[in-house]
Amino acid sequence: MKRDPIYGIMAEFDSAQALVDAAKKTHEAGYQKIDAYSPFPIEGLAEEIGFHRDEVPLVVLIGGLIGGCSGYLMQWWMSAVDYPLNIGGKPTHSWPAFIVITFEMTILFAGISAVFGMLALNGLPMPYHPVFNVPRFSSASKDRFFLIVFSSDKKYHALETRRFLEGLAPKSVSEVPS
C-alpha cells in the first residue's frame, strides 16, 4: 500500500467549547477517522468523535481476578500442599488467614493492569508521532485545542476537507506530513 505523504489536516482552536463543537460538526459531516487533542480531559469529547468502546474496565477486571485467584491459590498450595506445617493442630488450609494477601494481590494486579492496560490500549509509549511535526502542536499540552482529519478517512479530500475545517472558524489549519 502506498503511504500518503500527508497524514491528515489539522485545525487549531483556542477553547474547549470550540473544539467540542467542531468535533461534533466534523463527525456529523460523515468523517470517521478523526481525532481531537486537548491539554486536559474534556468530558464527552471522545464520544463526539465516535469513540464508544473503552476496554480499560474489562482489562482491570481480568487483572484483578487473576491477582485474587493466584494470590489465594499460591497460599493454599504453599501452606497446605507443598509445605504443610502442623502448628498446634490448626488446619493448614486456614482460609480466613489467607484473605488479606488475596485482597492485596487483587488490588496489585488490578492496579498494574489499569496502568499498563491503559498505556497498551493507547498505543503508548510512542515517542514519535506525525502530529508532532506541526510546530504549533506543542501548545496542545498548554492552552490550544486541535482537531485532525486523517488522510486515511474515506471522505478525505485534500482540498475539500481543508475547506470544511476552515469553515469551522479555527485559529489555523495546517497539513500534517507523515
Added chain:
Amino acid sequence: MPEQYKSATDLERAPVIGPGYTFGTVTEKISAIVLTRPATNGWFIGFGIAFMLTMMLLFALGYLFLKGVGIWGVTIPIGWGFAIINFVWWIGIGHAGTLISAILLLLRQSWRNSINRFAEAMTLFAVACAGIFPAVHVGRPWLAYWLFPYPNTMRVWPQFRSPLMWDVFAVSTYATISALFWFIGLIPDLATLRDRTEKRWLKIIYGMLSFGWRGSARHWHRYETAYLLLAGLATPLVLSVHTVVSFDFAIGIVPGWHTTIFPPYFVAGAIYSGFAMVLMLAIPIRKIYGLEDFITERHLQNSAKVMLATGLIVAYGYGIEAFMGWYSGDRYDAFTLWNRLHGPYAMWYYSLLACNIFIPQVLWIRKLRTSPIALFFISGVILIGMWLERFIIVAVSLTRDFLNSSWGMYYPTRWDWMTFIGTLGMFLAAMFLFLRVLPAISIFEMRTLLPEAEVKE
C-alpha cells in the same frame, strides 16, 4: 484572613484557584519552578542539610550492617523498639497522600487537585523511609528477601498465617500502587514539560518519560477511566494497609496490643499524621514558590478540618482503650492502663495526650485554621504526638508484660536516633529534588478547575 471572606461559608465557596488565571498562565507558573527558575541559595542550604542527614543515615546503617542490631537499644523484652515505631510512623504519614489523591477524587473534592501531586510524592518517600526499618530490623538484612515467597533450594515457604507476612504484601502493594498512581498522574504533565523546555536533552528525557503523550481524546478517555479505577482500588488499599499494620500488634497477645479497636484507630491516626505532614510541606512550599493562588486558605482550612476530625477518632480510640482496660476486668489490661498513667513512661503518655488530643483542639478556632504559621506548628505537634503514640504502644507494652520477672526498660541508643533522624533527612532530600525536577502541582488537573474548561453540550 483576607477581607473578602466575611464568614465561614464565604470561605467554603471561595475558589480553589486564585482569580485571573488562564490555561497558559497556570501552565507557565507551575512549569517555571522546574524549567526556568534557578535554584536559590535557600534550596541549596535546605537540600545540603537534608543530604548530610541522609549520609548520616547511610553511616548508621553501614555500622549496623557491620555490628548487627546490638548497637540499637533493642534487647529482650523490647524486641521491636525504634525500628517498628518509626516504620509505623512513616507508613502512617504516607496515608494522607493516597487519601488526597484517591478518596477525595472519588468524592469529587476538586480542591485536592493542587495538593495531590506533592502529597503523592510525600507518600512515596514516606513509604521508602518506612521500608528501610523492617528490612534492617530482621537482623540479617541481606536475607530480607526471604520474606517473599520465591522458589528456593531450602524447599520452604513463608508462613502466610502470620500478620507479618500480610504486612509484607500490604506494604509492597501499597508502594507499587502509589508509585503507579503518581506516575500515571505525571504523564500529561511530563508532556507539558517536554513541549515547554528549550533544552534538547531535557526534551528527550521528558519526552521519553511522558511516553509520547499527545492528549488525544481517545487517550484521555481511557486515561480517565484508568485513573478513576486506580483511585477506586487505592481507596480500600489505603484503608487496608494501616489495618494490616495494626494486625501486627492486634493479633499478638501482649496487653495493650490485643484489641479490636486497633484497625480503625490506626487508620485514623495515619491520616491524622499524614495531613499534618502535608501541611508542614505545603505551607513553606506555597510561601517560597508564591503558590498562594493555587494552594489557598481553603486548602489549609480543609486540611485542618480533616486533622480535627481524624484527631477526634484517635481520641475516641484512646478513650476506648482506657475504658476497656477498666471494663474488661482483665488484670493485665487494667495494669496496662495503670502503667501508662503512673508507670515509668507516664510522662510520655501525658505528652501524647497533650500533643494528639488537647493542643489540636485549638483548630476549632477559625482564625488558627487559616493561619499558616499556627497550622505549621500545630502540625508539628501532631507529628510528634503520633510518634509518641507508637512509642507508647511498642515500648510501654513490651516493657511490662505478663511476668514481672521479664520486665525491663527501653533506652534507644544514638544509633537509633541517627537512623530515625537520617530517614527524616532522606525524606526531605527527596522532596527537595522532586520540587526541582517534576511539577509539584498537577498542571492538567489545575486546568480543569478553570471556568473555561467547562463545556456545554
